[in-house]
Structures are given as C-alpha cells and as structure tokens.
Amino acid sequence: MPCxxxxxxxxxxxxxxxxxxQALRLTIETGEAHYFSRTRRMVWHKGATSGQVxxxxxxxxxxxxxxxxxxxxxxxxxxxxxxxYRSCFYREVPIGAAAGGPLRFTEAARWxxxxxxxxxxxxxxxx
Amino acid sequence: MPCxxxxxxxxxxxxxxxxxxQALRLTIETGEAHYFSRTRRMVWHKGATSGQVxxxxxxxxxxxxxxxxxxxxxxxxxxxxxxxYRSCFYREVPIGAAAGGPLRFTEAARWxxxxxxxxxxxxxxxx
Numbered sequence: 001m002p003c004x005x006x007x008x009x010x011x012x013x014x015x016x017x018x019x020x021x022q023a024l025r026l027t028i029e030t031g032e033a034h035y036f037s038r039t040r041r042m043v044w045h046k047g048a049t050s051g052q053v054x055x056x057x058x059x060x061x062x063x064x065x066x067x068x069x070x071x072x073x074x075x076x077x078x079x080x081x082x083x084x085y086r087s088c089f090y091r092e093v094p095i096g097a098a099a100g101g102p103l104r105f106t107e108a109a110r111w112x113x114x115x116x117x118x119x120x121x122x123x124x125x126x127x
Numbered sequence: 128m129p130c131x132x133x134x135x136x137x138x139x140x141x142x143x144x145x146x147x148x149q150a151l152r153l154t155i156e157t158g159e160a161h162y163f164s165r166t167r168r169m170v171w172h173k174g175a176t177s178g179q180v181x182x183x184x185x186x187x188x189x190x191x192x193x194x195x196x197x198x199x200x201x202x203x204x205x206x207x208x209x210x211x212y213r214s215c216f217y218r219e220v221p222i223g224a225a226a227g228g229p230l231r232f233t234e235a236a237r238w239x240x241x242x243x244x245x246x247x248x249x250x251x252x253x254x
Contacts, residue, residue, distance in 0.1 A: 002129040011138030016194035031223045060216035067143035069216045089187035089196045096158045
C-alpha cells in the first residue's frame with residue numbers, strides 16, 4: 001500500500017513510498033522507515049546505504065486502512081530523494097491559466113551528490 | 128497514480144487519493160481536485176456532493192513522475208474524509224515499545240455528519 005512520508009520539522013512531503021505487511025511491521029517495531037520496493041520485490045531499510053535514515057515520530061493510518069502516513073526526522077544530509085534532492089517532489093506543475101507550461105524546480109540545489117553516495121549502483125528511478 | 132493531498136493551512140495530510148490522466152488534467156485546468164475512483168472506475172470532482180471542494184494552491188510531481196502532491200484549501204466544512212473527519216488519517220499507530228497496542232483517535236469529533244451529507248448513498252469505504 002502507498003505510504004506518504006512527511007518531515008516532522010516543516011511538514012513537507014518528502015516521498016511517496018510503498019509498504020507491504022513486513023515493511024509496516026519493521027517500521028512499527030524499529031521506529032525507522034522501511035519500504036517495499038515494487039521493482040526489486042524486497043523490503044528495504046531507508047538510509048541503509050546513504051545514512052539518511054528516517055526516524056519515525058508518528059504513524060497514522062487512513063479510514064479504510066490501505067494507506068499510511070509517516071512523520072519522520074531524517075538523518076545524515078537530511079535528504080530523502082535518491083536523486084539528491086531533499087524531497088522527491090522538487091518540481092511544481094503550473095495550474096489554471098499557466099496550465100501546460102514547463103515544470104518549475106523548487107529546490108535551489110541538490111542536498112547531496114548521488115554518485116558520491118551510491119557510486120555505480122543502478123538508480124531505481126527511470127527519469 | 129497515487130496523490131497525496133495536504134492542507135495549505137497547516138500541512139496536515141488530508142487524504143491519499145488516486146489519479147488517472149483525465150483526473151490530473153482536470154485538476155490542472157480547473158484548479159479543483161479531481162480523483163479517479165478505483166472501485167467505481169470513474170473520475171470524480173471532490174466536493175461535488177458535499178461542498179467540500181478542494182481548491183488547489185500548488186501541485187508537485189515526484190522524481191519519476193508517478194506520484195502527485197496537491198496542496199489545497201478545503202471548502203464547506205473544511206473536512207476531506209467522507210466518514211466525517213477532517214483527515215482520512217485520524218488514527219495513530221503505536222510504535223516502538225507500544226507496538227501492537229490499539230489505534231488512537233487523533234480528532235476529538237467528526238467535522239460533519241456523513242448521513243446528513245450523503246444520505247443513503249453507499250459508502251465507498253469498507254471499514
């Protein structure tokens with residue numbers, strides 16, 4: 001099921017991840033975010049490679065219990081997106097009269113260098 | 128694709144909805160949130176029945192463009208969950224030493240009476 005993860009400091013949405021039963025159980029028990037990778041078909045401990053562990057402050061579940069909301073403090077550089085930005089949602093979509101215009105970048109710079117952190121490991125994101 | 132919707136006022140996560148191409152296009156063009164119902168297989172205009180329209184302040188898209196984040200102002204009663212609460216995420220899951228304990232309600236009361244708003248219409252949520 002989908003999992004929304006927000007920053008405990010300012011409430012920004014950092015990422016939209018996925019969880020299976022095991023990922024949710026590990027997150028509840030350890031207090032650190034675990035997700036299920038749909039492409040790799042495995043549970044992963046967020047930050048195990050990068051040090052950007054997400055310490056869970058709060059977990060909420062929605063009305064029909066098929067979505068989770070995690071509120072977290074992020075370790076390491078404080079970033080959560082593996083392409084180097086703080087949030088995976090670093091681009092804004094123009095609306096209304098501006099509809100159809102180009103996406104606008106909302107973060108001035110990356111928070112870390114993905115090549116330095118992950119080396120040659122293949123990126124799970126096809127951009 | 129999944130869509131996280133947060134409140135422009137305090138950043139609370141209100142709901143996790145779903146969008147197809149048409150729902151996203153209508154949301155961008157009209158500036159009001161539209162979602163795709165996976166059970167009813169149709170696009171719906173949030174608030175069309177209840178008056179709790181979500182006026183879109185900002186739309187962001189994630190790195191691999193398969194998730195959307197809407198920041199909204201909610202009309203009517205200000206609630207977004209059809210069972211009557213402000214947020215669909217009105218229950219907290221105990222973590223760490225408290226893991227396995229009961230869910231805790233985080234809103235003191237419902238913001239509206241679903242029966243008064245929707246009448247006998249079947250609820251899309253199986254609780």
